[in-house]
Amino acid sequence: MAIAKTESFSKKEQDLAAFAKALAHPARVAILKVLAGKNECVCGQIVDVLPLAQSTVSQHLIALKAAGLINGTVDGPRSCYCINWKAFEKFKNEFNSLFDHLQVKDQQRCC
Amino acid sequence: MAIAKTESFSKKEQDLAAFAKALAHPARVAILKVLAGKNECVCGQIVDVLPLAQSTVSQHLIALKAAGLINGTVDGPRSCYCINWKAFEKFKNEFNSLFDHLQVKDQQRCC
DNA sequence: CTATTTCATCGTAAAAGTACGATGATAAGG
DNA sequence: CCTTATCATCGTACTTTTACGATGAAATAG
Numbered sequence: 171m172a173i174a175k176t177e178s179f180s181k182k183e184q185d186l187a188a189f190a191k192a193l194a195h196p197a198r199v200a201i202l203k204v205l206a207g208k209n210e211c212v213c214g215q216i217v218d219v220l221p222l223a224q225s226t227v228s229q230h231l232i233a234l235k236a237a238g239l240i241n242g243t244v245d246g247p248r249s250c251y252c253i254n255w256k257a258f259e260k261f262k263n264e265f266n267s268l269f270d271h272l273q274v275k276d277q278q279r280c281c
Numbered sequence: 282m283a284i285a286k287t288e289s290f291s292k293k294e295q296d297l298a299a300f301a302k303a304l305a306h307p308a309r310v311a312i313l314k315v316l317a318g319k320n321e322c323v324c325g326q327i328v329d330v331l332p333l334a335q336s337t338v339s340q341h342l343i344a345l346k347a348a349g350l351i352n353g354t355v356d357g358p359r360s361c362y363c364i365n366w367k368a369f370e371k372f373k374n375e376f377n378s379l380f381d382h383l384q385v386k387d388q389q390r391c392c
Numbered sequence: 393c394t395a396t397t398t399c400a401t402c403g404t405a406a407a408a409g410t411a412c413g414a415t416g417a418t419a420a421g422g
Numbered sequence: 423c424c425t426t427a428t429c430a431t432c433g434t435a436c437t438t439t440t441a442c443g444a445t446g447a448a449a450t451a452g
Contacts, residue, residue, distance in 0.1 A: 174437075175411075178332040179307035183314070190304035195440085196290035199297050203379065214398065221289040226441050228400060233439095247398045247449045266373070268314065286441075306410085325428065337411050339430060344409095358419045358428045 186268065189261040192237035197222060198230050202253065205240060211250035297379065300372040303348035308333060309341050313364065316351060322361035 176184065193199060197220060204216055217227045231251060234240045238257045243250050287295065304310060308331060315327055328338045342362060345351045349368045354361050 175332060176307055179311055183307040183310040186310050187305055187307040190301040190310075191306075193301035194298055194305040195302075196287055196294040196298040197440095199294040199301075199379075200290055203294070206379075217399095221286060222440095223442055224399075225401080225443075229440080232400085244399090244448090247396095249399055262377075268310075268317075308410090328429095333410095334412055335429075336413075336431080340410080343430080355418085355429090358426095360429055 182264070182268070186261070186264055188237060189239075189264075192234055192239050195230070197227075198234055201227070201230055201234065202239065205251060205253045211243070211245070211252045213245075213248045213250055216251075293375070293379070297372070297375055299348060300350075300375075303345055303350050306341070308338075309345055312338070312341055312345065313350065316362060316364045322354070322356070322363045324356075324359045324361055327362075 176187075179187075193202075200220060201216055204219055205212060214224070216231070217224045220227055222230075231240070231242070231249075235242050235251070239254055240251050241254050287298075290298075304313075311331060312327055315330055316323060325335070327342070328335045331338055333341075342351070342353070342360075346353050346362070350365055351362050352365050
């Protein structure tokens with residue numbers, strides 16, 4: 171990146187980009203799908219489903235948690251994750267509000 | 282990445298991840314915002330707005346075009362881009378359908 | 393207390409992303 | 423034809439991401 175220019179952009183742009191970044195890997199999409207389907211906190215069962223090593227899955231889970239898309243608690247010897255629907259809703263709205271009402275303008279003129 | 286495992290996932294997961302990847306940088310979000318706001322094809326005006334070099338903006342534009350989020354045509358000596366609303370709608374639906382109806386299940390049990 | 397299980401973290405290696413200046417290609421203007 | 427303008431591409435440097443095995447920490451089971 172030479173020198174990170176990320177902070178030269180607005181907070182809204184950064185937030186949306188950070189959210190998208192968390193979704194920007196099929197493994198993390200798959201993890202979210204598993205968590206959403208179960209809706210009860212899962213942990214190493216995810217490792218069994220994905221074609222990835224345990225440490226790699228753990229990294230993806232941490233990335234998702236850092237992005238705020240999932241919550242995690244410690245349950246004895248195992249970790250328990252589930253989707254943070256509130257954050258999900260927030261970003262969905264942010265995404266829609268950013269582009270939806272702009273589409274109302276007169277449609278395509280070129281391209 | 283050692284060895285790319287991207288192809289070990291379903292096409293839906295890959296598509297959604299690719300879409301998110303295109304949004305996963307504030308500069309590209311900013312570009313889309315500019316294009317959406319004008320709705321007429323813009324080109325190097327984007328360079329004036331962004332705090333990035335021309336070559337860097339060009340790279341981002343190419344990334345967005347490769348992801349299918351924008352269309353581009355050559356207009357004399359300059360390039361003209363605009364948002365591909367159709368693709369945008371497609372991915373928005375894909376995103377919603379992936380997570381929305383799953384939320385209907387009984388809410389949170391832990392975390 | 394000693395396994396065992398479960399997960400996080402460390403270390404490492406390879407791949408991809410980000411950014412810039414410089415150069416190249418293409419079309420318009422003189 | 424020659425210049426200028428506009429944008430893409432190349433080459434390069436640095437950062438970040440991805441992935442794995444190995445190790446470490448914490449709680450349960452015996």
